[in-house]
Amino acid sequence: MLATIITIGDEILIGQIVDTNSAWMAQELNKIGISIYEILSVSDQREHILSAFAKAKQQSQVVLITGGLGPTKDDITKKTMCAFFNDTLVLNEEVLAHVTDLFATYIKVPMAPMNREQALVPSRAQVLKNTYGTAPATWIEDDGVIFISMPGVPFEMKEIMRGDVFPRLKQLGNLPFIHHRTILTAGQGESTIATRIEQWENDLPEDIKLAYLPSFGTVRLRLSCTGHDKKSILARVDAQIKELYLLMPDIIVGESETDSIVQTVCKMLQDHGLTVATAESCTGGRIANAVTEIPGASKIFKGSTITYATASKVAVLGIDASFIEKHSVVSAQVAQAMAAQVRIKFDADIAISTTGNAGPEKGDSDAAVGTVFIGVATKNGEFAHEFMMGSHRERVIEKTVNKAFELIQQEILKKASK
Amino acid sequence: MLATIITIGDEILIGQIVDTNSAWMAQELNKIGISIYEILSVSDQREHILSAFAKAKQQSQVVLITGGLGPTKDDITKKTMCAFFNDTLVLNEEVLAHVTDLFATYIKVPMAPMNREQALVPSRAQVLKNTYGTAPATWIEDDGVIFISMPGVPFEMKEIMRGDVFPRLKQLGNLPFIHHRTILTAGQGESTIATRIEQWENDLPEDIKLAYLPSFGTVRLRLSCTGHDKKSILARVDAQIKELYLLMPDIIVGESETDSIVQTVCKMLQDHGLTVATAESCTGGRIANAVTEIPGASKIFKGSTITYATASKVAVLGIDASFIEKHSVVSAQVAQAMAAQVRIKFDADIAISTTGNAGPEKGDSDAAVGTVFIGVATKNGEFAHEFMMGSHRERVIEKTVNKAFELIQQEILKKASK
Numbered sequence: 001m002l003a004t005i006i007t008i009g010d011e012i013l014i015g016q017i018v019d020t021n022s023a024w025m026a027q028e029l030n031k032i033g034i035s036i037y038e039i040l041s042v043s044d045q046r047e048h049i050l051s052a053f054a055k056a057k058q059q060s061q062v063v064l065i066t067g068g069l070g071p072t073k074d075d076i077t078k079k080t081m082c083a084f085f086n087d088t089l090v091l092n093e094e095v096l097a098h099v100t101d102l103f104a105t106y107i108k109v110p111m112a113p114m115n116r117e118q119a120l121v122p123s124r125a126q127v128l129k130n131t132y133g134t135a136p137a138t139w140i141e142d143d144g145v146i147f148i149s150m151p152g153v154p155f156e157m158k159e160i161m162r163g164d165v166f167p168r169l170k171q172l173g174n175l176p177f178i179h180h181r182t183i184l185t186a187g188q189g190e191s192t193i194a195t196r197i198e199q200w201e202n203d204l205p206e207d208i209k210l211a212y213l214p215s216f217g218t219v220r221l222r223l224s225c226t227g228h229d230k231k232s233i234l235a236r237v238d239a240q241i242k243e244l245y246l247l248m249p250d251i252i253v254g255e256s257e258t259d260s261i262v263q264t265v266c267k268m269l270q271d272h273g274l275t276v277a278t279a280e281s282c283t284g285g286r287i288a289n290a291v292t293e294i295p296g297a298s299k300i301f302k303g304s305t306i307t308y309a310t311a312s313k314v315a316v317l318g319i320d321a322s323f324i325e326k327h328s329v330v331s332a333q334v335a336q337a338m339a340a341q342v343r344i345k346f347d348a349d350i351a352i353s354t355t356g357n358a359g360p361e362k363g364d365s366d367a368a369v370g371t372v373f374i375g376v377a378t379k380n381g382e383f384a385h386e387f388m389m390g391s392h393r394e395r396v397i398e399k400t401v402n403k404a405f406e407l408i409q410q411e412i413l414k415k416a417s418k
Numbered sequence: 419m420l421a422t423i424i425t426i427g428d429e430i431l432i433g434q435i436v437d438t439n440s441a442w443m444a445q446e447l448n449k450i451g452i453s454i455y456e457i458l459s460v461s462d463q464r465e466h467i468l469s470a471f472a473k474a475k476q477q478s479q480v481v482l483i484t485g486g487l488g489p490t491k492d493d494i495t496k497k498t499m500c501a502f503f504n505d506t507l508v509l510n511e512e513v514l515a516h517v518t519d520l521f522a523t524y525i526k527v528p529m530a531p532m533n534r535e536q537a538l539v540p541s542r543a544q545v546l547k548n549t550y551g552t553a554p555a556t557w558i559e560d561d562g563v564i565f566i567s568m569p570g571v572p573f574e575m576k577e578i579m580r581g582d583v584f585p586r587l588k589q590l591g592n593l594p595f596i597h598h599r600t601i602l603t604a605g606q607g608e609s610t611i612a613t614r615i616e617q618w619e620n621d622l623p624e625d626i627k628l629a630y631l632p633s634f635g636t637v638r639l640r641l642s643c644t645g646h647d648k649k650s651i652l653a654r655v656d657a658q659i660k661e662l663y664l665l666m667p668d669i670i671v672g673e674s675e676t677d678s679i680v681q682t683v684c685k686m687l688q689d690h691g692l693t694v695a696t697a698e699s700c701t702g703g704r705i706a707n708a709v710t711e712i713p714g715a716s717k718i719f720k721g722s723t724i725t726y727a728t729a730s731k732v733a734v735l736g737i738d739a740s741f742i743e744k745h746s747v748v749s750a751q752v753a754q755a756m757a758a759q760v761r762i763k764f765d766a767d768i769a770i771s772t773t774g775n776a777g778p779e780k781g782d783s784d785a786a787v788g789t790v791f792i793g794v795a796t797k798n799g800e801f802a803h804e805f806m807m808g809s810h811r812e813r814v815i816e817k818t819v820n821k822a823f824e825l826i827q828q829e830i831l832k833k834a835s836k
Contacts, residue, residue, distance in 0.1 A: 011631055013454040014598060015445030016640070018438050022459070027433030036431040038466075039459035041440070044629075048456075071609045072630045073619065106808065109606075112613045132810055153632075155812045180432060188527075191489045195530045201491065211462075212490040213429055214571075222434070284710035285703045288724050292702035297726075303734060304724040306706055312721045316763050345734050390524065392550055394573045 001175055002037040003029055004056035008049060008067040008077055009152060012041045021066050021154055025161065032166055033175030034062060035226070044068060049080045057145050062169065067152035069135035071114040077149060082122050085142060089120040092127055095136045102134055125149075128164040132156045139168070177230040181237050182213075182222045183244055184261060185251040186406050190214045193221070197247050200240075208240060216398040218253075218261055253409060262290045265405045268412050269300040276408060277302040277348035279317060279338040281329075282356040282372060284308065286401050302346035307338075317341045330355050330367035335375030335384035343377040350411050351377040352404045356389070358396040372400050376407050378415075419593055420455040421447055422474035426467060426485040426495055427570060430459045439484050439572055443579065450584055451593030452480060453644070462486060467498045475563050480587065485570035487553035489532040495567060500540050503560055507538040510545055513554045520552055543567075546582040550574045557586070595648040599655055600631075600640045601662055602679055603669040604824050608632045611639070615665050618658075626658060634816040636671075636679055671827060680708045683823045686830050687718040687768075694826060695720040695766035697735060697756040699747075700774040700790060702726065704819050720764035725756075735759045748773050748785035753793030753802035761795040768829050769795040770822045774807070776814040790818050794825050796833075 005025055011017045019041060026036045037060050042052045049068075056063040068077030082088055096119035103111050118134045121127055125138035128148075133156040140147045148165055150157045169175075185193060190212045194201070201210060207227065213220040223240055225233050245252060254264035269276060278287045288304035291297050307313045310329045314321045319337045327333040335355050343351030356372030357365065370391055375384040387403060389396040423443055429435045437459060444454045455478050460470045467486075474481040486495030500506055514537035521529050536552045539545055543556035546566075551574040558565045566583055568575045587593075603611060608630045612619070619628060625645065631638040641658055643651050663670060672682035687694060696705045706722035709715050725731045728747045732739045737755045745751040753771050761769030774790030775783060788809055793802040805821060807814040 010627075010629060010642070011640075012441070013444055013457065014448055014642070015441040015443070015454075016598075016600075016631065018436065018441040019457075020436050023430070023433040023436040025433070026431055030432055036433075037461070039431065039437075039457075041457035043455070070630060070632070072612045074627070074629045107607060109610055112609045114612060115609050132813070155810050159810075180434075182434075189525060191530045191533050192527055194490045194532060209428075209492070211428060211492045212488060213434065214488070222429075224428070224432070284715070284719075285706045285722060285724075286710075288703045289707045292704075292724075292726075297702070301702075301726055303726055303730045304703060304722070305734070306703070306710075306722040306724075308710075308716050308719055308721055312764055315765065316721060316723070346730055347733065392573050392577075395550070 001034050001062065001172070002060040003034050003062040003064060004037055004060040005039045006049075006052050006056055006063060006065045007039070007041045007152070008044065008065065010044050013043050021152065021157055024154070024158065025064055028161060028166065029169075030178045030180065032170050033178055034169065035178060044074055044076060046076060046080050046083065049077070050084055053080075053084045053147070057142070061145055063145060063147045065147065065149040066157055069149065069151045071112075071118055071134070078120065078122065081138075081140070081147070081149060085122060085124065085140060087122040087124055090123045092119050092121050092136065095119040095121065095127060098129070099134045128160050130156055131159050131163065137164070139164075176226050176228050177233055178224070178226045179233050179237055180222055180224045181241060182220050182255065183241065183252055184218060184220050184254045184264060185248065186218045186253045186261065186402070187251050188219070190219050193219055193248065193251070197244065200243055200247060204240065205236065208237060215402075216395060217402050253406065260290075261402055261405045261409070263294060265409050265412070266291060266294045266297070266300060268409060270296065272412055272415065274349040274412060274415070275300055275302045277342050277346035277351045278304045278404075279342035279351065279353040279375075280304060280306050281308060281313070281338070281354055282358045283354045283397055283400050283404070286397060287352060287354070287404050290401060290405075302348040305342055305345075313338065317345075328365050328367070330357055330365040330371060330373060332373050332375075332384040332386060335373035336377070336382045337375075339375035339377035339384070340382045343382075349378065350408055351375075352408060353377075353384075354400055354404065356387075356396070356400065358389075358400075359391070359393045370396055372396065374400065374404055374407060376411060378411055419452050419480065419590070420478040421452050421480040421482060422455055422478040423457045424467075424470050424474060424481060424483045425457070425459045425570070426462065426483065428462050431461050439570065439575055442572070442576065443482055446579060446584065447587075448596045448598065450588055451596055452587065453596060462492055462494060464494060464498050464501070467495070468502055471498075471502045471565070475560070479563055481563060481565045483565065483567040484575055487567065487569045489530075489536055489552070496538065496540065499556075499558070499565070499567060503540060503542065503558060505540040505542050508541045510537050510539050510554065513537040513539065513545060516547070517552045546578050548574055549577050549581065555582070557582075594644050594646050595651055596642070596644045597651050597655055598640055598642045599659060600638050600673065601659065601670055602636060602638050602672045602682060603666065604636045604671045604679065604820070605669050606637070608637050611637055611666065611669070615662065618661055618665060622658065623654065626655060633820075634813060635820050671824065678708075679820055679823045679827070681712060683827045683830070684709060684712045684715070684718060686827060688714065690830055690833065692767040692830060692833070693718055693720045695760050695764035695769045696722040696822075697760035697769065697771040697793075698722060698724050699726060699731070699756070699772055700776045701772045701815055701818055701822070704815060705770060705772070705822050708819060708823075720766040723760055723763075731756065735763075746783050746785070748775055748783040748789060748791060750791050750793075750802040750804060753791035754795070754800045755793075757793035757795035757802070758800045761800075767796065767833075768826055769793075770826060771795075771802075772818055772822065774805075774814070774818065776807075776818075777809070777811045788814055790814065792818065792822055792825060794829060796829055
């Protein structure tokens, strides 16, 4: 079963917002056996929306539409759906009661006529409840194709999908099993890896697809397979993954159904009951932020200090000004001291620090752009490594974050092996 | 002049990555007078890519393609372009020299045959230099339509756009002026605003488009106008904006060509030469992270402590355990103390603190989910406000971040008025 995602709104086409909805929808739909054929972002113009609906109807069995459901005049999705389905808008009493209730409880201003119009839906639509917002989501079946229209606000859309859309789609039955499994490697480039596993790749069965996803010092290898025999798919992909482990034991750092070394390492921290703290300079809180985005972060994350200026390293972390002066703020000694201090302050098992020059201009030190020291502290002592992360600010920071998690992982493995 | 953006890669359609490239490209293309007609994300399948090329050629004069240019077998963009343009791949010596150089300087492993193949380009393509990567970007004109193919790695793509694509597109001449201007409001919902400015909206000239963009306690109003008489467009939009200021002086908090209250407030901090520090609990570093993403952040951002656990508030911020015990960790008193302490530690002009319960579960206090205290400290003293941010974790955090910036803004205005 194929789906098309249509996002409606000029704000996407002028780059005012980034479409994060589609990736989430795609991930979740894959889990229940629905593949995304295409993602289409179109403007708030009637003719353009109509042509997108027509294209989606031709190429897929499910059409997921987000956006254009607000109460103001620039939002025209409902009217355009009526034009497409030759339908009219009717007032839905249940939606009206919900909107009235939201206004009374949270918004606490009188409802305007346009808020009342939020309760209008196409007459042939089934209404899906939007717990957190006033715009109703709808489900319309047309010539065997399901059109689902939802608001573009991410947490409203997600709740509607979880509450109504996934359960209903699952009931359609006969959905295949879509399996993705992703191996995470660190330390070698995609072409080096491809050369190492060339023979294995050539021998891969036709229906198991391999993709390479390089990103700042890590490469993910994804195997995908779709079919109706779940048990056989799991076993066959599993066998291929085992071969990969044998071929590249030195560079596989983990497995991740989702995306990143961050998830992998945070899960390891949880499994081992370990906590982490960070003292960040050039990464500006990116390591802490990456950890706190993981559900359950409070179990593994003790906290962080973000000290941009040299003076803050003195005042907040308690490192001697003369010590910094002597070694330079971008140095192994200062990185070590930062990690050691923050570990004690936050009472964490593992502390990570960063100090470096991400560019584009030099900061409080003479270190070349791209120079980064990462410090690691545990109860057994502290150390720091120097890295040359390249010449582009974004790359320097991303690579440093990834490398920091690699170092945390190594500490976890050391502890685990004891 | 209309453009279509095509992103190629299964990783987008299975939700493994979020497409951030398209928003950036759209924003930058708007600045030089090119409108995005549509964004299309397609799979790594030849037939699907070919049909996307054909659709884009029909509906636009510029086609921007990203992705599918890696050295491994899953990347087929170059071959598919050859099929579409009835062309063949030829070795480009200049690209080969560049790839060889990158391997010698940064990658420091021997080149594999597939790295050499990175230097193959369609024979009729003009090559655009990819400073930071091995995959060459190309420019092909076909029946008056320009096809530009670039790697999907964001910072490589951006550098190619800046270095080659924008200058070349500008030379096409006769591009219109696309003008967006966005007013940022805080404190009222979109329907309340729409009711207040109804008459003004009805009287808007046909060619000036209005859009409402609500987001967590803020609503942006965007006016857009496109044409060839730049001076007249600027003046006419300006006149409309002035009317908006007269109609809603109480809720307009700033103007932002881009997105958010964060940019607005950071710019104000820079303009006034003020610095900020944060002590974050329930926001987990999100406020600090938002600031550090702004270019030039080091001038206004002193640093941050992220203290999740109550014990960290004691150890890191130096707040008495008995004081926290007495008032509860989620309280105005603790918020005030956090702000005051972090301001002194980091020697900042304005400090912001957050302590609250974002849910879904209760933390170290009995406060209801959604309860947040935001503390503010300046040289003149400190205070804290209590907020009820609703019932959804993501919303609670986002609203708290936005509210924090609103409070920083109010402090800047107080200082400015002195």
